[in-house]
Amino acid sequence: MLFRRHFLAGLALTPVAARAAQPLGTVATISILADMVRQVGGNEVDVVSLVPPDGDAHTYEPRPGDLLAVRGARVVVENGLGLEGWMDRLRGASGFAGVRVVAAEAVTPRHFVEDGATTIDPHAWQDPRNGVRYVRAIAAGLAKADPAHADAWRARADAYAAEIAATDAWIAARLAAVPAEKRQIVTSHDAFGYYGDRYGIRLHFVEGIATDAEPSARDMARLIGDIRAQGIRAVFIENMTDPRLMAAVAHDAGVTVGPEVYSDALSPPGGPADTYIKMLRYNTAAFADAMLTNR
Template identity: 35%
Template sequence: MRKKSGIRNLLTRLPIAAALLLLAAAVSACGSNTAGEGGAANGAKVSAVATTGMIADIVREVGGEYVETVGIMKAGVDPHLYKASEGDIGKLDRADIIFYNGLHLEGKMQEILEKMARDKPTVAVSRDIKENELRAGDPAAGTQHDPHIWFNVKHWMSATEVVAGELSKLDPEHAEAYNANADAYLQQLRELDDYVRKTIASIPESQRVLVTAHDAFGYFGDAYGIKVMGLQGISTASEAGSKDVTELRDYLVANKIKAVFIESSVPRKAIDAVIEGAREMGHEIVIGGQLYSDAMGEEGTEEGTYIGMVRYNVDTIAGALK
């Protein structure tokens, strides 16, 4: 027979009551090394995982020094088509809390997120936006509502408040810091909202037409008074057909629109077909610039933050359409 060792061996030599006390202490000690319902213990940071870069940016701003934030989707990644890797699933499994967009943006991760929600806080940052403030989705792509809420800065303010509330609930010891960080970030977002509104208003009204590869900028158009046309639908899972290309080409020619925009996370092939078709009809259209739609820029750049991304997009749009 093999010799018993460690706690098990010791327990066999103690009276029952003492053994139970020792076992309880051992379990408690093991549990104290991981983050639990009340937040991280022993000074460890809360481990948070976010699906998109935009959400990860909120969590870093609000969490500050008390939260270790990991974003799964990097620059140039299309969240509509993204499939979680084994490494991603490991990160989600080890996290104390998960933040995702919701509204079917991460459509191919839905089953994984539902599974994670059984064991830990798994939070849709879009949850507090009122139903009547959400744009209609694309039933063919499985979306009841348009998920691109970050293009209305006020909706992203709502997302920030959700993050602050959930971090405070998970880690009440640092709730004051989370709320203070959120208040400071919300002020920056108010200033951003004002900047976007004034910049778009500076474009001549007849030229306020934003044409992009897919219909990601609907909330932007509604909030800031610019007509938005996307070659593809709300989800990039459905490709543009020849009819879509022809109809958009004809609109641009008839309305003498001179610039269209490509997106960092969407192939430009269909947009190039529109430009070529207009050229054959004697109307020149140029690429007004590359916009960040479903993904931010590279980490460490200005466009790698939500505020920097929005300002870059707005300045690019205004510069081309003016």
């Protein structure tokens, strides 16, 4: 009898317990956002990134599995600012009915003028103060989808935001050691504009905001001229771009290419930049060391 009562009670409780333990299914467009979701959501969230580590969000082509992932998600986290041109269509086709988070919604966008046309620069996460804004948006979105965990997620978001703010202070101190006239870097696409604005670094690059534009011979020649004239030795390739273009520029300018830096995607797990904070620190160390060798 006793056994029977416990058995029935167990049966009645199982579905509720199982539902409570089910992590909140979340899809992030890029690995940087997926890391932020993981930091805020902890074990109560199960997150996948559509664009893989080392992947290029600008030119990404969704796979059939992505449609199913978005359809089954309760939260989708996107950057916004025009980064994921393929996402509206994917979300629409999936019939997604959950909470949509646009991480950059509270960011003041940076604009970029190229050949007379003004474009919004989507790489806002490269300024850690925007990273904090992203974290707030993500915590609010998770809480909306699953209010039962809202307090825990807000507390974790607060701790994580403090860690990002401490990283921002560390970066500013590290770069303060570089004389102002040496604060110049060359990268293959213009992904570090927010970073440069934040820390007073002058940027040169081969491609514009996106990675799919072919630079003209004139653009290449102008960049090589700048590298020579300014005595720049801090020349970098981002992890998600084709290295050949920058290798050719560096060769013609007579400089060597520095370590790979991380702009639009994290490294695979176990790599030097497999979290957002590690990415910021790794890039900063690489930039600072190389900028000191500028003439």
